[in-house]
Amino acid sequence: MRRQSQSAATVAPRVWVLLNHRAGENNQILALAEALGWPFEVKRFTYRRGVPYLLLGASLAAIDRLRSDPLTPPWPDLIVSASARNEAICRWIQREAARDGHRVRLVHIGRPFNRLDRFDLVITTPQYRLPRRPNVLHNSTTLHRVMPQRLAGEAARWQDRLAHLPGPKVAVLIGGSSGPYVMDAAAARELARQAQALAASKGGSLLVTTSARTRRGVLEAFLENVEVPVYAYQWRRDDPDNPYFAYLALADEIVVTCDSLSMLTEACATGKPVHLFDLEAVRRPLWDWHPQRLRAALYRWAMDWLPKRLTRDLSLVHRQLVIEGRLVWLGETARPVTPLNPPSLTDIERATRRVRALFREQPRIQPLLNAAFS
Numbered sequence: 097m098r099r100q101s102q103s104a105a106t107v108a109p110r111v112w113v114l115l116n117h118r119a120g121e122n123n124q125i126l127a128l129a130e131a132l133g134w135p136f137e138v139k140r141f142t143y144r145r146g147v148p149y150l151l152l153g154a155s156l157a158a159i160d161r162l163r164s165d166p167l168t169p170p171w172p173d174l175i176v177s178a179s180a181r182n183e184a185i186c187r188w189i190q191r192e193a194a195r196d197g198h199r200v201r202l203v204h205i206g207r208p209f210n211r212l213d214r215f216d217l218v219i220t221t222p223q224y225r226l227p228r229r230p231n232v233l234h235n236s237t238t239l240h241r242v243m244p245q246r247l248a249g250e251a252a253r254w255q256d257r258l259a260h261l262p263g264p265k266v267a268v269l270i271g272g273s274s275g276p277y278v279m280d281a282a283a284a285r286e287l288a289r290q291a292q293a294l295a296a297s298k299g300g301s302l303l304v305t306t307s308a309r310t311r312r313g314v315l316e317a318f319l320e321n322v323e324v325p326v327y328a329y330q331w332r333r334d335d336p337d338n339p340y341f342a343y344l345a346l347a348d349e350i351v352v353t354c355d356s357l358s359m360l361t362e363a364c365a366t367g368k369p370v371h372l373f374d375l376e377a378v379r380r381p382l383w384d385w386h387p388q389r390l391r392a393a394l395y396r397w398a399m400d401w402l403p404k405r406l407t408r409d410l411s412l413v414h415r416q417l418v419i420e421g422r423l424v425w426l427g428e429t430a431r432p433v434t435p436l437n438p439p440s441l442t443d444i445e446r447a448t449r450r451v452r453a454l455f456r457e458q459p460r461i462q463p464l465l466n467a468a469f470s
Contacts, residue, residue, distance in 0.1 A: 108134040108135060109134055109172075109173035109174050109455060110135075110137075110170065110171075110172045110173045110174070111129060111132070111134050111135065111136035111137065111172060111173070111174045111175075111176065112136065112137050112138075112139055112172040112174070112175050112176075112189075113125050113126065113129045113136050113137070113138050113139065113175075113176045113177070114139050114141075114175060114176070114177040114182045114185060114186065115138060115139065115140050115141075116141070116177075116178060116179040116181055116182055117143065117179070117181070118178075118179060119307075119308040119358075120238070120308075120356065120357070120358035121178040121179055121205065121206065122178075123239075123240065123241055123358060124178060124205050124206075124238050124239040124240070124358070125176050125177065125178055125205060126138075126241060127239040127240050127241045127444060128176055128203070128205065128219070128239050128444070128447055128448070128451070129176055130241065131239075131444050131445075131447070131448045132448050132451060132452070134174075136176075137172075138165075139164075139165040139167065140164065140165050141159045141160075141164040141165065141182075141185070142159060142160040142163035142164050143158055143159055143160070143181060144157070144158055144159060144160055149180065149181050149183075149184055150180055150209055152184035153184065153187065154184065154187035154188040154190070154191040155184045155185075155187075155188055156184070156185060156188050157184070158181060158184055158185070159185065167185070167188075167189055169193075169196070171189065171192070171193035171196065171198045171200060172189070172193075172200055173198075173199070173200065173201065173455070174200070174201050174203065174451070174454070174455075175189060175190075175200060175201070175202050175203065176203045176205070176451075177202070177203070177204055177205070178204060178205040178206045179206070180208070180209040183204070183208060183209055183210050186202050186204075187210075187214070190202060201216040201217075201454050201455075202214070202215045202216050202217075203215070203216060203217045203218075203219065203451055203454075204217070204218050204219070205218075205219045205220075205239065206219075206220060206221075206224060207220060207224035207226060207405070207408070209405075212226070212227075212229055212231065212232060213229075213231070215231060216231060216454050217231055217232075217233060217450055217451060217454060218231060218232045218233070219233045219235060219239070219447050219450075220232060220233065220234060220235070221234075221235055221236070221237060221238055221357065221413060222234070222236070222409075222412040222413050222416060223357065223408040223409050223410045223411075223412055223413050224408055225404050225408075225409065225412070233446060233447060233450050235443040235446065235447065236413075236416060236417070236420070236443060237357070237360070237361040237364060237365075237413070237417070237443055238357050238358050238361045238443075239361075239443060239444050239447060240358070240361050240362045240365050240444070241362075242341070242344060242362045242365040242366060246341055247341060247344060247345035247366070248345065250339075250341040250342040250344075250345055251342055251345035251346050253342065254339055254342035254345075254346065255342075255346065258303065258327060258339075258342070258346060260325075261301040261303070261325050261326075261327060262299060262300055262301050262325060263300055263301070263348060264295075264298050264299075264300040264348035264349065265300055265301055265302075265303055265346060265347045265348050265349075266291060266294055266295045266300055266301070266302050266303070266347060266348065266349050266350070266351060267302075267303045267304075267305075267343040267344065267346075267347035267349070267350045267351065267363075268287070268291045268302055268303065268304045268305070268318075268350075268351045269305060269307070269340075269343075269350065269351065269352045269353065269356070269359045269363065270284070270287070270304065270305065270306045270307060270310050270314060270315070270318070270353055271307050271309055271310065271352075271353040271355040271356035271359060272306075272307060272308070272309025272310045272311060272314075272355065272356075273309065273311065273355070273388045273391070273392065274309060274355045274356075275355070275392070275395045275407070275408065275410070276376065276392050276395045276396045276399065277353075277354065277355040277375040277376065277392060277410075278375060278378070278388045278389055278392045279309075279310065279311070279314060279353060279355060279375060279388075280311070280314065280386070280388055280389075281313055281314060281317035282317075282378055282380045282384060283314075283353075283375055283378045284314045284315070284317035284318040284321075285317055285318070285320075285321050286378050286379075287318060287351075287353065287373050288317075288318045288319070288320075288321035288322050289321060290351075290373065290426050290427055291322075291351050291373075291426070292321070292322050292323060292324050294349070294351070294371065294426070295324045296323075296324050300324070300348070301324055301325035301326060301327070302322060302324060302325070302326040302327070303326075303327050303339070303343045303346070303347055304318065304319075304326055304327070304328040304329065305328070305329040305331065305338075305339065305340055305343060306329070306330055306331045307331050307356065307359065308331060308333070309355075309356075310331060311388075315328060315330055327339075344362060344363065344366050345366075347366075347368065348368065348369075349368060349369045349370075349371065350363040350366065350368055350369070350370050350371065351370075351371045351372075351373055351426055352370060352371070352372055352373065352423075353372075353373045353375060354372050354373060354374055354375055354376075354410065354414060355375060355410070357410055357413055360372065360413075360417070360423070363423075364417065364422045364423060369424075370422065370423040370424075371423065371424060371425070371426040371427075371428075372414060372418075372423050372424070372425050372426060373425075373426045374425055374426070395407065
């Protein structure tokens with residue numbers, strides 16, 4: 097029996113969240129799904145190598161169906177997804193549901209490769225430079241899962257283990273090479289020097305963590321150049337003992353490398369002083385050349401000469417957050433964080449309102465069929 101629509105106010109929409117290979121995007125997808133408060137089903141996929149997913153229409157050709165979660169009726173009312181890899185999957189689900197007369201609303205987080213009008217809602221941030229459209233929500237920062245309850249729980253779980261470290265505690269969130277940014281041993285040494293100076297000036301300590309994109313050797317290079325008390329964590333996939341949220345809860349100040357918008361957003365969400373480490377300012381000798389630097393140089397060239405849809409510019413987000421007083425560059429004096437003139441709605445609240453509004457619209461099955469089959 098078909099589930100009733102949201103307008104009937106009896107059954108919440110059936111929600112599928114389509115995860116991908118990027119931890120940051122998955123956190124945003126789950127953050128939105130959790131904030132909506134509707135039951136949701138997680139779908140994970142094993143991708144086939146060598147398939148040109150950008151050229152696919154409505155298709156499952158890019159995934160190994162035997163090793164991926166099943167995509168079968170009852171069809172969802174809402175799909176929340178991100179990444180170009182999943183766009184063909186979303187359109188396939190939408191097409192199959194439309195054949196059964198069922199409307200599936202598509203919400204994409206970030207920047208889709210397909211035309212914007214193929215989605216009911218696109219939730220984006222400044223680095224993607226998307227145009228203003230009725231179905232595009234422009235947020236200042238990414239969606240996140242930093243909620244008071246989660247921070248309180250993780251603080252209680254980790255407080256005793258970190259009690260031996262002197263305060264104030266400075267969390268250091270280390271990202272990885274991405275786009276024009278290089279997070280290598282040289283960057284780690286410079287980050288250690290500046291983070292230690294911040295902690296030492298106040299008689300404090302460091303809470304250090306790497307992330308999914310951090311390469312081997314970076315944490316070691318960082319720790320070799322630190323003399324203040326430190327607790328360090330090497331990121332591991334699906335580790336239940338990851339102290340990341342405990343760091344956010346227990347730190348007095350937070351340092352974040354500028355490559356990771358997700359970690360930057362989560363740091364700012366705590367309301368604590370946030371210091372941004374500038375990876376592009378790291379000086380290296382000419383002979384210290386490696387593939388990461390070459391890729392970064394090529395990406396900078398692409399930002400200047402190729403279409404904007406092929407790159408992203410995180411400096412636009414950095415600049416906006418500095419203007420808003422939500423962070424400073426590491427080495428500059430942090431301004432006091434005050435709750436004066438808070439925004440009327442947070443980014444996650446704006447996003448959930450826009451998604452809920454989709455279910456107050458009238459169904460458009462025939463236009464949907466035309467789009468799904470094209």
